[in-house]
Amino acid sequence: MCLHLQDWHDGFSSLVNTISDIQSLLLTVMCAAVKMILIRRLSSSVTSNHADQLDSWCLVDSAIAFCKLQHLDPSVSVKTQVDLIAAVHDLLAEYGLCCAGRDGEGEEGTFLKFAIKHLLALDVKLKSQHCTNGKEENTPLDKNTLEEITLGDLSSIDEQENSEEENEIDKVQSAIDSALDQSFFCLYGLKINPDSSSEDDLAMHKNTSRGDYQTKEQCADVFQYILPYAKALSRAGLIKLRRVLRAIRKHFPQPPDDILAENAIDRFLDGPDLCEKQLCEVYETNGSRDSIMNLLFTNGRGPETFKKSSVPYLEVYANLYYFIAQAEDNSATDKYAGFVLKKEGEEFVEQNANLFKYDLLYNPLRFESWQKLANIYDEEVDLLLNDGSKHINILDWRKNTDLPQRVEMGRKHSRRCLLMSLTLASTPIQQAEIHELLALVYYDSIQNVVPFYDQRSLLPAKDATWIAFCQNSMKHFEQAFALRPEWLHAFFLGKLSEKLGHSPAKAFSYYSKAAVLNPSAVDPVYRMHASRLKLLYTRGKQNLDALKIVAAYAFNPLTKDAILTMFGWTDQDLLHSTSEVEDINVTDAPKEKSNVDPDLLGKAWHVLYDDCLLALGICVEGELKHFHKARYMIAQGLYKRGEPGDLERAKEELSFCFKSSRSSFTVNMWEIDGTARKGRRKNPGTGGNRKSLEVSLSESSRKFISCIRKYMLLYLNLLEKTRDLVTLEKAYTYLRTDKRFSLCLWDIVPVALGKYIQLITAAIRNAEAHGASCDTNSLEQLLEKMFTVFMDHANMWSEISTIPEVNDPELSESSLYGFIHQYIHLLEIDARLETLEGLNEKIRKRFKSPKLSHSNFAKVCRHASLAWCRSILIKLASITPLPEAAHLSDQLVPLNTGLQLYVDLQPDELLVSPQEGPAQSKGLDMNWFETLCRLKNIQIRQTSEENMEAAVGLMRSTYNFYRECSCGTFPSGINLYTVLSPPSVAEGVQPSQNVVDALDLSIPRKLLLWVYTLVHGRYSNISAVVKYCEEMKFRAKRGIPTLSAPSQTTLSTGASTAVAGKEKVERDENNEAGDNPSPLMACNQHQEEPACGSNEAQKSTSVSSQLHRCNSSMSAENVQDNS
Structure with a gap:
């Protein structure tokens, strides 16, 4: 055994020596190549390009061979090998050859491709060593060792050793990351490692790639080398690859056309024949891979068919779209409010969804893609409903066919993607998560929320579909609850x-x-x-x-x-x-x-x-x-x-x-x-x-x-x-004017209006029920509020009583208009001239063409004009001087020559107009009635000094009435006539027919002539009066001082030089004004002469009494003077 070990050790030492010898030779070759390159660069002579290429090739290949041999020696540490590759990279970069290949043009990057592979292998080796060491550290110590050291010493030693080892590993890992980062940057023009230094710190070597790939082949080549590394990266790391992935996708925007033509994923998501119960059954029965594939690819053309048509770029098609979808991670939530409601938002969502659809064509069993695709559709639905509730009112939402359809399609797509994810989920945690998401999607479809429902009349129909969604949601929540x-x-x-x-x-x-x-x-x-x-x-x-x-x-x-x-x-x-x-x-x-x-x-x-x-x-x-x-x-x-x-x-x-x-x-x-x-x-x-x-x-x-x-x-x-009328009024005003929630609450404005009117109506009824004990001002304020509502929302009055939240038969359209007429009548009986004038101006501005408006609108306009007219008449009657009983005969027949203006009123005819309904024909106050009854054949003289200021103001209001009033006809009963008092009358001569002349004028002109005579104390024809009023209005508008009110002691009572005769209503009365002296010109002063005898006065009275019955106002009294 020992002999075998000795032989192995000797053989290994011999192999190491041999490697060392070869590396020494390679170093010699590298040194020679570097010398030749330096000599040629320093030499001024022109050398052949072929020789330069050979030297560069020799240097690069020698460097690669040297590093490969170093890799064969297992005794060399990972740190040494990383340092070697980084040093060789710097050496080649110094001579502009780190990206060079056999052609020397930087297109191949032979060394860098080798360096990337070698560094990735070292990275794997380092991590595996770290895991092994971790396991060895947990090996229990023997009994003798435990007896020799204390627990404190053991802990201290372990912590120190672990800390030193971790620091060393971190340094090596950082070196690997830096070397990889620089290599990828030089070869592909990208910063691939998210944890390394910033791109500004990377060295820009000669021939460094800019990441601009020109051909599909080049893109496929790049993708092949980054694929192993991309698979190991987190999403944060993939973001660093975004630029190169985008460049590659320019050449692979989508799968081949024949695959898209038979897009199985779209058919699965949109197909009407697919029953979602089938997907649930596949999950519940632990369906096999084949059963899932059969649901997706019903025509038999599966991923294998697609792969054949995608060769030779199958690796790119099968992985590119998944990686770029994660690297981009574009979310419609990050866009501006309302973005998803627009066409560009719809296209944006579809582009994001397409990336995962393309990936699923090649990887139909990828759980992550199905789940992310479901999230895209669920996010779209969420944004459509949230933004729609804030930016589109309910009526417009229901009229829009596209947005509700997108919501329903998004919900269906989301459910089917989640059901497919559920069949592919491999862990209980994944299954619980998908069950929860599915339950929430079903639950969202049954909620009574805007913009589909208004919480008033549009409510969810609790039909079979609604019940099925409730049951499905409950089923998935129960399963999620059982799992987690x-x-x-x-x-x-x-x-x-x-x-x-x-x-x-x-x-x-x-x-x-x-x-x-x-x-x-x-x-x-x-x-x-x-x-x-x-x-x-x-x-x-x-x-x-x-x-x-x-x-x-x-x-x-x-x-x-x-x-x-x-x-x-x-x-x-x-x-x-x-x-x-x-x-x-x-x-x-x-x-x-x-x-x-x-x-x-x-x-x-x-x-x-x-x-x-x-x-x-x-x-x-x-x-x-x-x-x-x-x-x-x-x-x-x-x-x-x-x-x-x-x-x-x-x-x-x-x-x-x-x-x-x-x-x-x-x-x-x-x-x-x-x-x-x-x-x-x-x-x-x-x-x-x-x-x-x-x-x-x-x-x-x-x-x-x-x-x-x-x-x-x-x-x-x-x-x-x-009965909180104050707060209800504020609520009604807020809903009308608020802009923050105007689109969300627009249909509640009629409800607030109905409640407000309902409360005002009740308060008016209550005030009327109390009768004399009621505060008149309070009633007037309530009626004024009703009039304000009328001006703002008259077009909605016909709908008020039909609103479900109001549902008050007393709020009929006729009763509501009755309050407006009641308010006008209340102002009229008090002769509130300024208020009535402002009221008529508001009506005129609100209803541009009252005659063409709704019949009730026209009635209100006519009633307001009539009330204005009567108020002017009452004011005129109240300041018109009446002759004293002792001098009645003297007043009737003056001796000075010229025309004298007389008024004869018929109060009974003034009380009711044929245009007024019975509700408005309530008559005048008795005091005003008595005042009008006194004006029987009374000469209109200049008003008293104390009434002069009121008369001047009255003339302004009367002129506005004359200019602006155009609604309807006015009642008869206002008769004006002139009496010529020549000297022959004073001498007892019987007056002839041309002595007394009735004025055939419209009511507004009669009132204007009347008030003019009260102010100036003399009669002038209507053309001169109109011209005078226009000049006064012009002066007031320009800020020019106007003449003060004339005094009784200074104004002339001289006769007008105008020829006696009927004054006809003509289209252009300015022509008449030219033949008459201007009222502003000085007049000859005349002293009053003694009055004639009583018999002459009686004759004049008898003639005038015959005239008032045969003359009334013109039939077309709404004709205005256009001068």
């Missing part, structure tokens, strides 16, 4: 039990398991007690079985004890009721009457109800104050109970979600994030049952938006029930 019990599985099993109508006890038991598995999670605690509360208010107070189940899972132990004492039960009674109770429908009433006292049942119901509210209150304490689900459930519970004070408490609880310190109404809610972990304040509670809780389950954006909508509807209802 987690609180999330039990939590969703409880929710699915409720959805499927299983016994409440079954759902509560799952929630209890979830709380045990995750004691710090608030989610199962909330869901447990929210479901208990819901069971109480849906089953009523007289259902003994429901009370037993709710009591069995009481939050406060004292509550449970109280119930047991109340009914004389034991814990076993409650346990029995929860274990053997049949499935019950929560909407059904109990079929059999219990013998228990109803009052006792009611008392127990209240105790349990308070226990549920207490438990939910714990879920919003401290840092859980934004856990909005619990707040909503507390408010809902109080609202459903409906006892005194509950509505106010419910409103106050939910108001936290809709107000902040800076705004009296806003959406003060945040998406629940289960990933954020904060320290929770521990508050010991009653019975020591209060725990430190935190959010463990995040909610999606679509769920968050759905919660906002649901909470908003309840809050609006609570505001309406509690």
Whole structure:
């Protein structure tokens, strides 16, 4: 034996000596080659290229041979071999030959290819040695050794030796990584090792590759060398390969066309004939590889066929797409909001999915590719629904056929990919993970969330498909829970039990398991007690079985004890009721009457109800104050109970979600994030049952938006029930103007509007019911609010009464318009001229063409114009001077020459317009009626000094009425006429027909002429009046000082030089104005002469009394002056 060992040792020594001799010769050759290269470079003479190539080739081959021989000596350490390769690389790089081959042009990289293979082999050898040493270190020491050293010494020695060895290994590993990094960089132009120095630290040698590959062959060659290393890299390492992988893919963008033409993966994902139950059966029966392949490749053309058509680049096709998919790892989540809703987002998702589809064509049994493909589709669906809920309203979503179809296709693709992953999963952990993902995909399809559903009228149809999805989700959660019990599985099993109508006890038991598995999670605690509360208010107070189940899972132990004492039960009674109770429908009433006292049942119901509210209150304490689900459930519970004070408490609880310190109404809610972990304040509670809780389950954006909508509807209802008009008005205003959630809540605006109108209507009815005791200002404010709503949303009034959340027959369109007419009438009887003028301006701007608008709109416009007209008339009548009884005859027949303007009113004709309905024909106040009755054949003189300022303001308003009023016709009853008082009349001559002349003008012009005469104390024709008013308006607009109001003592009462006669309404009255003196010109002053005898006055009166019956306003009184 010893002789054999000696012979082997001698032979090995001889072999080492021989290798050393050969290496010495190779060193000699290398030195000679280097000398020749240096001589030629230093020599100025031109040498042949062939000689240079031979020298370069000789140097490179000698260096490779030297390193290979060194590798044959097992006694040489890994560190020495790595240092040798790095040194030779530097030597060749110094002469620009590290990338050279036989042609010397840097295209082959002979040495670098050898170096990469050799370094990878050394890397494997180093790791295997490290593992072996680790095992040897664990070898137990013999008894004698243990007796000689203490445990402390042993530990100290082991730690020191391990530390030194690990440091040495780390140094060698770092040297290997650096050498590999530099070699890959020189050969392929890429930095392959993610843990080495940055690319800026790598040396740029002569002929270093730039990674620009020109041919498929070159790409395949590159890929062949990086493939072994790529397989060993993590995703972080593959990112370093991204540039070279992209360059290779430019020549291999997709598999060959004949393979894509028969894309089996697309057929599997989209095929209508594939039943998902088949995939489940394959998994449940532990199907073989052949059964899986038969499902994928139904036409018999499998991967083997594809491989034949992909030669000679099979290695590239079979691995490139998988590696580049991991290296790119592009996610639509990283893009801007709403990206996936657009066409470019759809194409982006499809490009990412194609990489894994291409890989699966060659590797159909690769578990990772199926799983990642499922994640891509699941992410697309998630983004479509989340972004759609925030950027698209529900109506537009339903009108869009593309987006809902993409969601349904994405869900189907995701389910099929996960089912295939499930059949390929090899470990229980993988199987549990896929079961959980599958259950969540099924569960997502049954949720009542936007943008598919609006939580109002559009709700999920609980048909056979919906039930099947619930059952599938429950099945996969059960299997995941069996493989790897987690609180999330039990939590969703409880929710699915409720959805499927299983016994409440079954759902509560799952929630209890979830709380045990995750004691710090608030989610199962909330869901447990929210479901208990819901069971109480849906089953009523007289259902003994429901009370037993709710009591069995009481939050406060004292509550449970109280119930047991109340009914004389034991814990076993409650346990029995929860274990053997049949499935019950929560909407059904109990079929059999219990013998228990109803009052006792009611008392127990209240105790349990308070226990549920207490438990939910714990879920919003401290840092859980934004856990909005619990707040909503507390408010809902109080609202459903409906006892005194509950509505106010419910409103106050939910108001936290809709107000902040800076705004009296806003959406003060945040998406629940289960990933954020904060320290929770521990508050010991009653019975020591209060725990430190935190959010463990995040909610999606679509769920968050759905919660906002649901909470908003309840809050609006609570505001309406509690008669909180102030807050409801703020809510209505917020929903109209908010931009953050405008698309999400657009369809709730009519609901808020309906509730707001409903409350205003109730307040108006209440004010009217109190009659004289009611504050008139309060009624006016309510009617003004109604008018404001009318101006903003008149086009929605016809729909208000039909909104399901409102559903009030008293809010009919006619009754709502009745309030607007009531408001106008209220302003009219108070002669609120400025308010009516502003009201008419608002209506005119809101309805550009009132005559062409809705009939009710037109009625409102006509009524507003008529009220404005009457208010002007009342104001004119109130400041028109009346003759005193003692001087009545003197006033009627003045002696000065010229025209005098007279007014004769018929109040009965002014009260009702044929355009007004019976609801608006309420007449005028008696005081105003008496004022109008006094104006019978009264000469219009200049108003008194104290009324002059009011008259000037009235003239401005009357001119605006004349210019702007165009709605409908006005009532008759305003008669103006002129009386010519020549000297012949004073001399007792009988006046002729042309002495008295009725004015045939429209109502707006009559009012304007009237007020002008009141201000100036003299008559002028309408053209001059209009021109005067226009000039005054022009002066006011330009800021030019206007003439002050004329005084009684300075204004002339001289006769107009205009020819007496009828003033016709002409299209262009400016022509008439040119023939009349301007009102601004100075007039001759005349003194009043003594009045004529009473007999002349009687004659004038008799003539004028005949005129007012035959002259009324023009038939087309809405014609305006266009001058």
